[in-house]
Amino acid sequence: MKKQRLTPPTDCVVEITRRLTTIDAHPQLNALLGVNPDALAEAARYQTLRRRGQLTGPLHGVPLIVKDNIACAGLPLTLGCAALAQLRATTDALVVRRLRQAGAIILARANMSEFAFDVRSRSSLGGDVRHPTFPTLTAGGSSGGSAAAVAAGMAEGALGTDTGGSIRIPCSYTGLVGLRPRVRRAQMQGIAPLSLSKDTVGPMVHSVQDAALLHAVIHGQTPSTLEPMSLKGVRLGVIRAVEGDDPEQLAVWYDALVTLRRRGATLVDVGLPILPEVASATCLSLYEFRVAFDAWLRRHPGAPEGLQAIVASGQFLPEFLPLLNQMLACEKIKSPAWRAGRQLRRRLRQTLGLLAEQGRLDGFLYPTVGRIPESLAKMPPGCAPELAAISGFAAITLPCGTTRTGFPVGFEILSPAAEETALLALAAACETAFSLP
Structure with a gap:
């Protein structure tokens, strides 16, 4: 089993500084849509607690990256879409709240396929996410920014969402471990919807042990070490x-x-x-997206009034217009x-x-x-x-x-x-x- 990488750093400030330096060294990847401006201040606070022997949890001071369709209080929440560039989250998504309770620092927001529509990550706000090792190739999607960031060393772990392969495809492309958990509607609280029937949220990391750790944390479970097992008889x-x-x-x-x-x-x-x-x-998101997305927009002050308003604004990738028009025609789910x-x-x-x-x-x-x-x-x-x-x-x-x-x-x-x-x-x-x- 690969060594666990998601462990509390001995110096939180040094760790965050190192990751920010790595981020600065890879702007051409388009992996991120923004860095948390309070990350260093949070690291200093966690380091003070560490000196006192007060670890907040298994992720104390660990920097993580979160796909930009997952709400992080006080930070933008854009889905990669220019029409949502001014939208900010007022509360944390459930999974982010649990990460913070475990001690994690949300370091940055990951670029993604706009609206999480595609199996490559291209957005009107962030452009194409490039593969960290093969920059002429896509990093996959729709959670490509999360995968590229982790593979490039900007963090040891990230969260992505998966509706039709959006965690697993970019993890496959970049040599990471990506877990798509079973569908649990409650886990999606605070995450922009694509398909109510298929949406999940999960870890994108370097090892199965780290996937198990993040999975346990975001599901409110007590993390435990995976017991080694033999393949004999499997x-x-x-x-x-x-x-x-x-x-x-x-x-x-x-x-x-x-x-x-x-x-x-x-x-x-x-x-x-x-x-x-x-x-x-035909993907169920075609029928489910408009109703669920309009309801999600209504819960966010300052957001466009609905999908129709976003389409009318023209502030999105033009290549998605035919799909958006199809979705607009689906005024009822059932x-x-x-x-x-x-x-x-x-x-x-x-x-x-x-x-x-x-x-x-x-x-x-x-x-x-x-x-x-x-x-x-x-x-x-x-x-x-x-x-x-x-x-x-x-x-x-x-x-x-x-x-x-x-x-x-x-x-x-x-x-x-x-x-x-x-x-x-x-x-x-x-x-x-x-x-x-």
């Missing part, structure tokens, strides 16, 4: 139909499967007859198309649950994305990320190797279990297997 279903067609990525993926077998795991090829419906499904999407969700959950039960499977495996990016343009990730997004089950991506050029390859595990504990333990075992010679 049964995993491999969904071949979503492996993609990128030969360099597939070579790394196949090596990863060999590694798991060598460490004792039993791999079972799994067919998924419902997959064509998943691949062709249309026949929406009901069909919810029915697909139930059937996919049942299918995956039954496959796991019949095959005695501990989880399902597949590459996180179908192809690695080739430019700053959007690279369709395939339908693999939608398996967790549509079903509502938890999934985690972790790096399993790199291509010949050094580009990271993500390995996703999906679990139909009721809690994320078993998934995290399994991911930690896989992470250990990939790191051994």
Whole structure:
């Protein structure tokens, strides 16, 4: 298991200063939309407490970065959209409040795909988020700023949101661990909505242990160290139909499967007859966004009156205009198309649950994305990320190797279990297997 990095620094001021220096050194990445101006003052306060032996929690003085659709009191809350440039959060989102209670310092706000619409991160306020190692390539989306910032060393951890792959895709691209928890509506308090049926919030970090720590904190749980487990006797279903067609990525993926077998795991090829419906499904956000977003805007003083006002202003990426017009036409959520999407969700959950039960499977495996990016343009990730997004089950991506050029390859595990504990333990075992010679 990789060493835990999210630990209280011995000198909070030195740590924050070091991270701010790193931020200043990477403006070309467009990873951030703004730095918390009070970060150094907060670090000084935490350092004083540390000298007194008064640690506030497991994240005492740890700097974290938060995607800019997650409310942080007193800071802008823009979703990357120029029409929201003047909007400021008056209260913390639930997950941010819990981070602060654990001692974390919110260091900066991450750039993102505007409104969290896309699988690359481009916004009218921040431009394209670039890959920290391959700057001619996209860092993925919609939480690309969070991923690029962590990969570049601006912080050891960040929060992102995931509706259709928005945590896992950029984490796969940048070689990070990204957890999409199960859908829990209450956890989204204070976070701008995209799809009420699919939205989640989760950690983007360097190790599974750190993912488990942040996951516990933002869910109000007591963090605990993951217990090492063996892969012997573990049964995993491999969904071949979503492996993609990128030969360099597939070579790394196949090596990863060999590694798991060598460490004792039993791999079972799994067919998924419902997959064509998943691949062709219209995202529920098309029907849910306008109603939920208008309600969210009404809760923020000084915000535009609604999505219609934002569209009329023209202060957003022009490429999103056709999609925004489609969303404007959806004045009610519960249309026949929406009901069909919810029915697909139930059937996919049942299918995956039954496959796991019949095959005695501990989880399902597949590459996180179908192809690695080739430019700053959007690279369709395939339908693999939608398996967790549509079903509502938890999934985690972790790096399993790199291509010949050094580009990271993500390995996703999906679990139909009721809690994320078993998934995290399994991911930690896989992470250990990939790191051994």
